[in-house]
Amino acid sequence: MTDIFSPQFLSLGGFFLLIVALVSYHIAKRFHHEKRPIDRPPLPPGPKPWPLVGSLFTLLRNKPAFKWIHSLMHDMDIEIMCLRFWSVHVITVTSPKIAREFLKKQDEVFMSRPFCMSAFVTSGGYLTAALSPLGDQSKKMRRILASDILSPSRHRWLHAKRIEEADHLIRYVFSQCGWSGGVVNVRVAAQHFCGNVIRKMVFGKRFFGKGAEDGGPGPEEIEQVAALFTTLSxxxxFCISDYVPWLRNVSINVNKHFPLLVRIPFFGRIFDPDHHGKIIMTANAIIRKLQDPEVDERIHQWANGTRTQEEDLLDVLIGLKDEAGIPLLSSDEIKSQIMELMLATIDNPSNATEWAIAEMINQPQMLSRAWDELDRVVGRDRFVQEDDLPKLNYVKACAKEAFRLHPVAPFNVTRVSLKDTQVCGYFITKGSHLLVSRLGLGRNPEVWEDPLRFDPERHLVEGQDVFLTDHELRLxxxxxxxxxxxxxxLGSTLTTMLLARMLQAFTWEVPPTKECISLSESERDLLMAKPLLAAARPRLAEHLYYRLE
Incomplete structure (x- = not known):
């Protein structure tokens, strides 16, 4: 039960008083007088909501929200739960069987995305493929991604750019450890490899500025990557305004046009109670100040004839035409879709690689097995290439196990029900938000034996190749x-190449000052609590590293 006299409650009193004052009669009638028809199944189980506001009070008191939600489901011993935030039902799922009911059998019912402040800001007003609610715009952008940007033929076209960055990854790590060995920040190497790859594929350049002298990220890239991860988080x-539509619009406008107003405590609590608006708009501004000028300059180059050949994805996006020869995308659409490409590329591969190497250092026999496979498949006289990746089953199993046990996000991207429906005997209302738990699936004890143990061999089946996806939604x-x-x-290629190159080119050990690698998770998310610092040493012939200089 929420303590109504707690300081946190009182500090938000003005915000909730305003909410109550603006509640219309039909909403009050809906939640106080509406009765479930006799022949209609019940909603999924969940905590009893407060009148009108649902569980918004409890949401504010329990941060991060994903830990509270999973704790509730564990305590209630349920695998599907319904929470009500204001007028929105949020359905959370931790069972692969139930997840398949939603995402396979009724996939077309749950095709849309919610209208929310963070997605609106990041997608430039719902101009992109992934974050936009279902409609003509999202369908248009998905077609473009599938046929022109992320198709197999385009993947092959960009092969040289990815390999160039894979070579640069080794060059950078080598600069950190040298021949005698040294401590390497694996998180920095992994995150900026992913950032370098997508920048090279989109803009044709590794750095916005000059980069660091050691080949690492410069201040511009450090700023961009930090802002991308802030946007992702x-x-x-679970922003309050995502469930209170009028507050969402007010928060965006106030943060954009009256930023000083949200800094005043009382007004800040009213217009941006959990500061999500300020955070997301600040992060987006940082990213766009680096990326958008690149787009404007490139459009100008094509317009004045100084650029005539497609060399990267930005050229492709600019060059798309309809049947009448009119550009298919506006500059705003291009800029917003590039933002989404950056977000989608940078987090999953880097997080999986950092966790996998950390787990493997603590279990050296796994490193030995990975090195044996790499030496057998690739040898020690050249670096791993993309053609080798399908044959590296154990390396892929290590990456897949990191995806299972250490997902980068607690939930899949939110989906929205397009109509009333029934799933597993429960009634799901139109407009419900669906959250499938990556944690719940990957750590489900009914599916995985000893689910908290890192064990790549659980993904190895004699005579079968390992893929990083799981069509049965066990992860x-x-x-x-x-x-x-x-x-x-692209995501599978980047993940496997990043992990394979890091493992093949270097040995990895616990730093001299530590006894083992701490595998603690961050208090606020699922990243490692502290960046992985590991002792690295080159393990291949000297001439291979010199060749990269």
């Missing part, structure tokens, strides 16, 4: 279904 992150590496991730090929 804030998007669909979620990439989203699935009609609103699934169109970049599975």
């Amino acid at each position: 804030t998007t669909h992150a 979620l590496s990439f989203s699935t279904g009609r609103r699934g991730c169109p970049g599975v090929l």
Whole structure:
């Protein structure tokens, strides 16, 4: 029960008084007088909501929300739960069987996305493929991604750019450890490899500025990557305004046009109670100040004839034409879709690689097995290439196990029910938000034996290749279904190449000052609590590293 005299409650009193004052009669009637028809199934189980506001009070008192939600489901011993935030039902699922009912059998019912502040800001007003609610715009952008940006043929076209960045990854890590070995920040190497790859594929350049002298990220890239991860952590992150439509619009406008107003405590609590608006708009401004000028300059180059050949994805996006020869995309659409491509590329591969190496250092026999496989498949006289990846089953199993046990986000991207429906004997109302738990699926004890143990061998089946996806939804590496991730090929390639190159080119050990690698999760998210610092040493012939200089 919420303590109504707690300081946190009183500090938000003005905000909730305003909410209550603006509640219309029909909403009050809906939640106080509406009765469930006799022949209609019940909603999924969940905590009893407060009148009118539902569980918004409790949401504010329990941060991060994902830990509270999973704790509730564990305590109630349920695998599907219904929470009500204001007038929105939020359905959370931790069972693969139930997840398949939603994302496979009724996938077309749950094809849309919610209208929310973070998605609106990040997508430039719902101009993109992944974050936009179902409609002509999202369908248009998904077609473009599937046919022109993330298709297998385009993937092959960009092969040289990815390999260039894979070579640069080794060059950078080598600069950190040298021949005698040294401590390397694996998180920095992994995150900026992913950032370098997508920048090279989109803009044709590794750095916005000059980069660091050691080949690492410069201040511009450090700023961009930090802002991208801030955006990712804030998007669909249980912001109060995501469930109170009028507050969403007010929060966006006040943060954009009257930023000083939200800094005043009382008004800040009213217009941006959990500061999501300020956070997401600040992060987006940082990213766009670096990326948008690149788009404007490139459009100008094509217009004045100084650029005539397609060399990267930005050229492709600019060059798309309709049947009448008119540009298919506006500059705002291009800028927003590039933002989404950046967000979709940078987090999953880097997080999985950092966790996998950390787990493997603590279990050296796994490193030995991975090195044996790499030496057998690739040898020690050249670096791993993309053609080798399908044969590296154990390396892929390590990456897949990291996806299972250490997902980068607690839930899949939110989906919205397009109509009333029934799932597993429960009534799901139109407009319900569906959250499939990556944690719940990957750590489900009914599915996985000893689920908290890192064990790549659980993914190895004699005579079968390992894929990073799981069509039975026992884990979620990439989203699935009609609103699934169109970049599975790119994401799988980046993840496997990043881990394979890091393992093949260097040995990895616990730093001299530590006894083992701490596998603690961050208090606020699922990243490692502290960046992985590991002792690295080159393990291949000297001439291979010199060749990269």
